[in-house]
Amino acid sequence: MENSYKNLPLRKLLIFAACIILISQIFSSDFRIKILNVFRTPLKLVSGSYYALRDVSNFKEIRKENRLLRENLGNLNGKFVDLEETRIENKRLRQLLGFRETEKMKFIPAMVIAREALGLGDTIVIDKGKAQGVYKGMVVISGSGLAGRVHESGRNISRAILITHPDSVVGGIVQRTRDEGAIEGNMSSGVIMKYLELDSDVKEGDKIITSGFSGVFEKGILIGEVISVEKDVSGLYLRAVVEPEVDLRRLEEALVIR
Template structure:
């Protein structure tokens, strides 16, 4: 066989094209060109859209196991939480059932004792549901306008409450609406009682959207967290309604009185629906003749004009 007929080309494994450095420079320049072209002229956007559309089924298929694992974990966690909530609800229901049974027993005993002592039946406050229309435009007062007025049976000075506690009372009455002064108003005041010690006092508003329990001695038995309730002695508020709780006590105040700051039980902002109660004085027996007329509540006296004489007399 002649030597000239032999194939002297190297096998494919030993064939060498451009060098590795050349390939690196070429592909780096191509990548840089594509990035600049995509940023300035969006040339690669159609290609990216085609690739995204083509790869979407593949991505969804690959995400199926991950989604199943995540949903299964969430389902198990939710099932565990639901069982714990069910157990807690059952425990609270049992406790409430026990409290309801005790309450019925106490009501029966109370009725029997009142009959035995020949006392008049306890006062039941009648209520009227109302909706808050808007807040008063005066920036220096805390007042609301409700959609119930004199024609619906709302009385001047009627207490206004919600599911959290006392909000205030009606201070201005119209035929189809009424103005409610909130407890946090600077002219509001309400007679209260400490639910722990049964010590009576008066709470005043206008202290940074909070209440202040005034005229309490510096050594009085008041603690942070004490519940403050309506006393029912003003003939307006039914007794036992939640008013506030003691938030801060300053026993170093001047004048021998402690400065007691209260946090209202009911949230004063964002109120939409309220209950207007009938003043207690409508259900109380008539006042004996000869006794002076007292104001409806402490807030009514606090909202009186400041120029009026304190004792109601004339000039000296």
């Protein structure tokens, strides 16, 4: 009998149950119990269907609420990303502002718009050119130190080789000992300071700055920090591996010294 009730459409079961409940109200309490007991199975089915429908409705509400929460979370994440990007950019720009213009040094701010990676990003393209006063040979710095020099200049863009480029040579001084050497780009090691005297006291952690002797680079611009010292292959000089102060692989803004 229970199976026959199960085969009835839900709408008919609901009507049937309502009729049973209404009819049972006419009779005495004991008789109502007997009637309801007889029709327990269809009433149970109706009750189960009701709760199932209620659960489905609740489930839909929960899904809707979860979707709204996910959307709100996505919006918040987007705002946090924007805020973090703004914070990072502000930090970089504050570092750039750390270089003060003097009568001898005037700056042209530029954005890095492309890279031509020979090694780990040895050449960059900036969004300033001859129209903005940028010409071949001008020095490129960032907020923390030396980045490179302009190699080619177009009307509104320029190509600069970084200090890690094999064609880059910069006169350098060990800030602590005042020993002089040539800073050359090296694809495998990054930057090498060559031709240091054998009796030089240069050591790991020493800061290297530009010497200014070549006339291209202003004196005193920070190049990087010594991370190791060894004899060169000839045995006549020392050479130091230097870690650039500027994170050249992540360079996004720069200043061109005019």
